[in-house]
Amino acid sequence: MSVAGKRILLGVTGSISAYKSALLIRLLIKAGADVQVIMTESAKAFITPLTLATLSKRPVLSTFVADDSGRWNNHVDLGLWADALIVAPASAHTLARCATGLCDDLLSAVYLSARCPVFFAPAMDVDMYQHPSTVENLRRIKSFGNYIIQAEHGELASGLIGEGRLAEPDTIMNVLNLFFKKNVMPETEIRSRKDTFAGKQVLITAGPTQEPIDPVRYISNHSTGKMGYAIANAFAKAGASVTLVSGPTALQLPDPSIERIDVRSAQEMFNATERAFPDADVVILNAAVADYTPAHPADQKIKKNESTFALELVKTIDIAATLGRQKRAGQLLMGFALETNNERDNALKKLHQKNLDWIVLNSLRDAGAGFGHDTNKITVIDRKEKTYEFTLKSKEEVAQDLVNLIADTLEFEKKPSL
Structure with missing residues (x-):
């Protein structure tokens, strides 16, 4: 009917x-x-x-x-x-x-x-x-x-x-x-752009990383992966071939066409992402990757013998910056910035230093945004610092907004100049 x-x-x-x-x-x-x-x-x-x-x-x-x-x-x-x-x-x-x-x-x-x-x-x-x-x-x-x-x-x-x-x-x-x-x-179907990304390869990272301290403990964060999974699903609905590099999460993929690569540590996420990067047309780095990892993870469980315990940490590889240096002409690279203060300044710094095309800013000061929620509130900024503000929405709707925004940008770039 x-x-x-x-x-x-x-x-x-x-x-x-x-x-x-x-x-x-x-x-x-x-x-x-x-x-x-x-x-x-x-x-x-x-x-x-x-x-x-x-x-x-x-x-x-x-x-x-x-x-x-x-x-x-x-x-x-x-x-x-x-x-x-x-x-x-x-x-x-x-x-x-x-x-x-x-x-x-x-x-x-x-x-x-x-x-x-x-x-x-x-x-x-x-x-x-x-x-x-x-x-x-x-x-x-x-x-x-x-x-x-x-x-x-x-x-x-x-x-x-x-x-x-x-x-x-x-x-x-x-x-x-x-x-x-x-x-x-269903609202995610209302604004779907079927076949808009047909023939396009989209690479997305999602979820947290876990940096091992010993065989039973690790350093991580509160990311659930919900935002990255919603983005992957939205792009798949829009016709893209989607590769999702996922940190540890209990989420299941709603679209079986998505290729999911499970990783644990920041190094594993970098390795998997770098392998898939050359073939990708659109890359969205949504994962909450650890900035530091234990320098010397123990082979056996560390016992609680001392009153204090010092843990030496070293920086993990900067995935966004590394891919930004490798980016070829025609690739679109989008990163996420979750901030608690000086939000816009910090996001702009990340945008330019890492050679991104877009930065998606979240603020933990916005109610209903960030880790653990089913909703999110984002601000998207491009290389020319043009800003796109979005209201608080479900993460599925936010994902569709990103699909629409990128699709509009690609369509604009295809139009011949007068």
Whole structure:
């Protein structure tokens, strides 16, 4: 099943991206859907009702009263008629009304009356999208059983770069087709870019390393590997051939196509990564590799005989810096920086000293980010120090953001200059 034969209510609200609603209507009509457009008054400043009525082959509705005869647009009937209601673009104002149940126009009344699945595709500037009130409104809307088609990352009408762009009409169509086909809408599938990385080799490191003190003890950290595994899975879904060099973790690979190489120490991780590095097109160094290792690990268990115990440590090999020196033209090398203070300065230092193309910054001062969580909050910085800010999300969503960001970059680099 798909949208063919489905009755779709399309809510269009006041956003510069309202022009994309015309493209979405064309795709829906071409796919065989029956489309009824409902516009807010503010939306009419961005696109005319005549345009959307012509494309949808139905008069556009925007008020309760249709004309002077007293005929009215029955919001209850509309809510019962539809197989799905999608609000695209969904402005911050409309999100706030729907999150709190305010009902002062036809669209919000239809939303409160709808018994069908409801999809919201937000569109606004990056600061508005990341504002705590918008984040909370989206959380509330989702908690009511509605679906959120996340805003995409890119250049916005203000000139800023970040999250807030309305999802492309093709993406929204894929969401609807997936929903009607499976009656589910897993967020990691919504934004997947199938076959984007077909033919590409992607190398990822994940998890902690363990540096042996003796046969039963080791030095390690709190990394679980969740972020690296999510990245590997996202790239595999996007069509890449993925090699995952993994430190010790209890995680299982969800995608059997991924080649997993298990290692323990920092030296073993370096050896495995260096072997796979020459063939890789994209390399993402997510593993939490130990900076130091015991100089003289004991062959037998060390007994607790003395009141104090001194352990001599030596530096491990710097995997990122070594690969940065070996990097060939066309390879993309991304590193991670988990910081607790002077976060941006430390991340920029790592970016430039190790010859990386991207650095992904985590701060342990951000609630829900870093080791052990199912969520993460990242800032991505490129070689020119252009910065991309992302909100707190599940690690699966963060992984998809990285796939999208890298895919957009590669697509941009392929375009001929004017």
